[in-house]
Each structure stands twice: as structure tokens, then as C-alpha cells.
Amino acid sequence: MKKTITLEAIDPVEIYGAGNKILDEFCTYFPGLKVTARGNMIMLDGEEDQISRFSEKLGELIGRRHQKMNLTKFDVEDLFDGESSADSFMQNGDAVIVHGTDGKPIRARNKTQQDLVKAYFNSDLIFAAGPAGTGKTYIAIALAVRALKNREIKRIILTRPAVEAGERLGFLPGDMKDKLDPYLQPLYDALGDMIPARKLQEFITDGTIQIAPLAYMRGRTLDRACVILDEAQNTNLVQLKMFLTRMGPNAKFIVTGDASQVDLPRKSDSGFVRGINLLKDIKGVSVIRFSNEDIVRHPLVGKIVKAFDSAAETDEAE
DSSP, X not given: OEEEEEOOSSOHHHHHOGGGHHHHHHHTTOTTSEEEEETTEEEEESOHHHHHHHHHHHHHHHHHHHHSSOOOHHHHHHHHTTOOOHHHHSTTSSOEEEEOTTXXXXXXXXXXXXXXXXXXXXXXXXXXXXXXXXXXXXXXXXXXXXXXXXXXXXXXXXEEOOOOSSSOGGGSOSSHHHHHHHHHHHHHHHHHHHSOHHHHHHHHHHXXXXXXXXXXXXXOOBOSEEEEXXXXXXXXXXXXXXXXXXXXXXXXXXXXXXXXXXXXXXXXXXXXXXXXXXXXXXXTEXXXXXXXXXXXXXXXXXXXXXXXHHHHHHHHHO
16 A cells, blocks of 8 residues: 655654654654655555554654654654553454564464463563474564564563584584574574664674574573573573573563474473473463464474374384
């Protein structure tokens, strides 16, 4: 959908700001919209609901300008404060979490993903357990990106245990960063779907987004951040405790894992399921369990997972 908004009885510079800084700040809340400003006309191209919301908020911004001498980026931030409660965000069940870099909306695609979104707003620590392909990490990262864009947090921190899955770090080329990057690539991929490449690089450079192996979390206190531990089935109980005790005030922790894909030398060393059982009844902790029916990748993935699970059960029985 396309729409043109014409600013009347007001100098566009008073709304756009010097060098369009105010308008650029305003547009960060609408990543799925293509916005072009020419003189007193603003051309919009995107989804109808986003265009409608843009028009509504722009009207509020103009009203604020009539009440004060000059606008700042903090006026823009004030417009969007208090909009991220669970009730307002999840009232339709399939609300847009964030828009991807291609403009397509990222939503919860099934009830379990919706439960994960709701848990994010209701709990500070969330465990998301289930098989590969259910989108648990992807939705967690989308929630973190949304919180960052809405200024609810200052940082996103993504971490994984650097555990070998059939390969050995020593045989990989390069320095330690080069050796570890393959383990962290899925996290880069998800972020790349939601944040333009140049902006993502800026965030990584200035520390707004940090992607690091789990061992790098030791000794830190993580405040005003959304922190995601992926592949948590490859942590032992001591490592999981170390990670969870990094939680500072105003932080959200999301722990994702698949108990059927433990890559530790002894599967019994995994602390993921044991950690869930220890903490599941504590107020402020939510546990979301995904199943094979929640797989959202290629239709074959669900059948592949089911076949391997059946084979594992047969092996255990023997």
C-alpha cells in the first residue's frame, strides 16, 4: 500500500529536524515502511496497519510541536513509551514482533511461539525447550531486536557454548575468533534478517549487540539487556548457574535448547533439563515447551526429527 501525507500550515523542518534527524528517529519505529520525504510531502510504502500507525503518531508529533518551541529525539521516544505491554502487543495473537530487513513482518507462527512471546512480557527468565526448526531462537532474537528498537533495553547479548558437534576447534583454520565464529553464525544469520547489514555492524562495533561464547560471560553483570543463551543443552549445571547468575536489574534472560541434541561427551552431563526442573516453579520463571508439531522449517524436517527420535528410543530399549 502507498500513501502520501501532506504537511499543512507548518514548516516541514520543524517536524523533520536539522538534517532530518527527528524524522529519521521517528522512522526507526517503523522499520517495515519505506519513507521518503520531499518538501512538505511524506511518501509511505508498506503495510496498511503500519501506514495507519505512522499517520497517527505523526499527528501526535505535530501536536506536540504546537505545544513547545522545538522537538528533540526524546519527544519521539516519549510518543512510543508504554506501548509494549503484553496486553497491547498480544491482543490479536499474531501481532508483528518486528519487520525484517526485506520489510516482511516477523510474527509468532503458532500457538507455542505465541506462548513464548507472552512469556517474554510476563517473566524475566524464560526457558524455551524443543526440537530443531521450531523457531524458538529466532523468535527470542526478534523479541530482543524489538526491545532494542523500542529503547526498552540498551544491549542485546547472544551466547552459545562452544561445544564441538563432530568437529574439533583445533583443526579449524584461523585465530580463536575465526574458530568460534562458525558456532555463532546462526545468531548472526537471524540478526541479519532483522537489522540492515550496515546498522548491524555498527551495533556490533559499539557493543550494542554482543555475540560471544558462553565462557566469555563469566564475571559479568548484565543490566538493561536481553540476553539469549542458545544451544543450552550443551551446558552443564555449573555453566548454566554461572550464566543465570549474570542477571542484573532490568534484564531479560532467554535460554533455548533441545535436550535431544546434546553434543557433550556424556549426554548425562547436560544441565539444561535439570536446570529447568530446579527453577520451573519459581515466580518470574517461565518454561515453554515446543514439540515436533511446532516445526516451521521445511515439511521434511518434522519427519526427519521424528524418525531420528524413534531410532534413539529403539536404541535405548535395546
